[in-house]
Amino acid sequence: MDQTTTAAILRDHVACECADMCRHCETRALSVCGPLESDDFLGLQRLNHPVTFPARAVLFNQESPVRHVFTIVHGVVRLYKLLPDGRRQIVGFALPGDFLGLALADGYGFCADSVTAVSACRFSRDHFADFADRHPAMLRRLHDMATHELALAQQQMVLLGRRDAEEKIASFLIVLQKRWARITGKISVTIDLPMGRQDIADFLGLTIETVSRTLNRMARDRLLVIVPDGVRVLDAPRLESLASA
Amino acid sequence: MDQTTTAAILRDHVACECADMCRHCETRALSVCGPLESDDFLGLQRLNHPVTFPARAVLFNQESPVRHVFTIVHGVVRLYKLLPDGRRQIVGFALPGDFLGLALADGYGFCADSVTAVSACRFSRDHFADFADRHPAMLRRLHDMATHELALAQQQMVLLGRRDAEEKIASFLIVLQKRWARITGKISVTIDLPMGRQDIADFLGLTIETVSRTLNRMARDRLLVIVPDGVRVLDAPRLESLASA
DNA sequence: CGGTTACATTGATTTATAGCAAGGACTCGA
DNA sequence: TCGAGTCCTTGCTATAAATCAATGTAACCG
Numbered sequence: 001m002d003q004t005t006t007a008a009i010l011r012d013h014v015a016c017e018c019a020d021m022c023r024h025c026e027t028r029a030l031s032v033c034g035p036l037e038s039d040d041f042l043g044l045q046r047l048n049h050p051v052t053f054p055a056r057a058v059l060f061n062q063e064s065p066v067r068h069v070f071t072i073v074h075g076v077v078r079l080y081k082l083l084p085d086g087r088r089q090i091v092g093f094a095l096p097g098d099f100l101g102l103a104l105a106d107g108y109g110f111c112a113d114s115v116t117a118v119s120a121c122r123f124s125r126d127h128f129a130d131f132a133d134r135h136p137a138m139l140r141r142l143h144d145m146a147t148h149e150l151a152l153a154q155q156q157m158v159l160l161g162r163r164d165a166e167e168k169i170a171s172f173l174i175v176l177q178k179r180w181a182r183i184t185g186k187i188s189v190t191i192d193l194p195m196g197r198q199d200i201a202d203f204l205g206l207t208i209e210t211v212s213r214t215l216n217r218m219a220r221d222r223l224l225v226i227v228p229d230g231v232r233v234l235d236a237p238r239l240e241s242l243a244s245a
Numbered sequence: 246m247d248q249t250t251t252a253a254i255l256r257d258h259v260a261c262e263c264a265d266m267c268r269h270c271e272t273r274a275l276s277v278c279g280p281l282e283s284d285d286f287l288g289l290q291r292l293n294h295p296v297t298f299p300a301r302a303v304l305f306n307q308e309s310p311v312r313h314v315f316t317i318v319h320g321v322v323r324l325y326k327l328l329p330d331g332r333r334q335i336v337g338f339a340l341p342g343d344f345l346g347l348a349l350a351d352g353y354g355f356c357a358d359s360v361t362a363v364s365a366c367r368f369s370r371d372h373f374a375d376f377a378d379r380h381p382a383m384l385r386r387l388h389d390m391a392t393h394e395l396a397l398a399q400q401q402m403v404l405l406g407r408r409d410a411e412e413k414i415a416s417f418l419i420v421l422q423k424r425w426a427r428i429t430g431k432i433s434v435t436i437d438l439p440m441g442r443q444d445i446a447d448f449l450g451l452t453i454e455t456v457s458r459t460l461n462r463m464a465r466d467r468l469l470v471i472v473p474d475g476v477r478v479l480d481a482p483r484l485e486s487l488a489s490a
Numbered sequence: 491c492g493g494t495t496a497c498a499t500t501g502a503t504t505t506a507t508a509g510c511a512a513g514g515a516c517t518c519g520a
Numbered sequence: 521t522c523g524a525g526t527c528c529t530t531g532c533t534a535t536a537a538a539t540c541a542a543t544g545t546a547a548c549c550g
Binding site: 081091136139143146154156158161244 | 348354378385387391393394399400406407
């Protein structure tokens, strides 16, 4: 994401910190507040503390006490776990509409920091929990999101345990393409990759070198073209067959 | 699990198929019905269709329409996904108290079959969903279980993506030991492994040979002793440090 | 009891990916 | 415009685990 875009995002988000900021939120339909009706919606809106983060800012970490939950509005957040010796596993990338705070029994369980500049709706964990307890539709929504996350996590287990490097990369690209499509409303052959090679590696259980080599081999094989901060898909059928092979 | 035990389980379970079968259920506190009070509890009990399966029976598979949800009462079930070419990833082992049917938006998403003889509470998916919708405590419980599953899934991602064979095996054993401890109420240095080596391999993202070699090397190193259908832990501290390394 | 079967072990060899090291490309700030 | 920093790429080598191939072991059954 370039500086102009980043600045625009931050400005727009601050600009809408007025009474009715959520009304025109393009992320709303995708997010946890999507199914709420007028009164309830306003009630949740009152709990919202909009926040912005520059790139590489920490939202929270494994150990920190759980004070807030978030809905991402703009930007990309990486969620990861660290082993004592420094090895890192990224358990997911949060995109606009994603909710952070589903599994917070004791501690967040993972670290979260921004890959790009990020704007988010922040809620006090306790206030949000109270609200959810008083609104079954919200509880239901949270449960649906949790089970969806669970299904994604199981897919990721298959990927990590039983697929080779090329399949991992192909699958990663296709999944990301579809997630962006859901957010923007249109499929693009250019897939934005705001995260670095090391992040992709730590998500797929590979090293940075293997990610780089595999992407460049795919480019050599005319499956895709590597562009700044992303790739452009040339041979979608072949990529998809690798992804689901 | 030997034949005598298996027979006993099946007999006991059938024997309690009377009006008040759930009252003395030793699995109840761990399971989805744990938090229900008298009236609600009886209501759910009326929906229950107790079922038993011999070892290696199919409970459901990836494609089958979702008709039922289950709570496991006795025995062990493996949950797995298959790739088109036959590669398999086991996404979890369901033990007594575990609930099958959290993530069933479209299709179960995975296959489930019994490793040992199994007895379970079976509910119609629709009846169960209706019941949950009318009982917020149940909805809450389902959500808690879903987020717990999600946390486990994220741990498994770390294991699959960033740990070597020895760490995987050690972690698997320790986690299983703790799960059995929660179910039986006491920690045992003998860890029951009702699943075969191939199942362990498909759970940990290894081959059967690597599982066998690693277990036997651990035995040679006096970390544990291999016994029929399980292992006995000799050096718990060293095993635990491998598991969390 | 011998034969069949399923599962586990063990050894020899291969291979995909990790690890190491060097160089390249781009950004940013002085 | 230079230099420092960061990220990415590429070649070479090492290695953990996969693969291939026997062999071992125990349960079961006619």
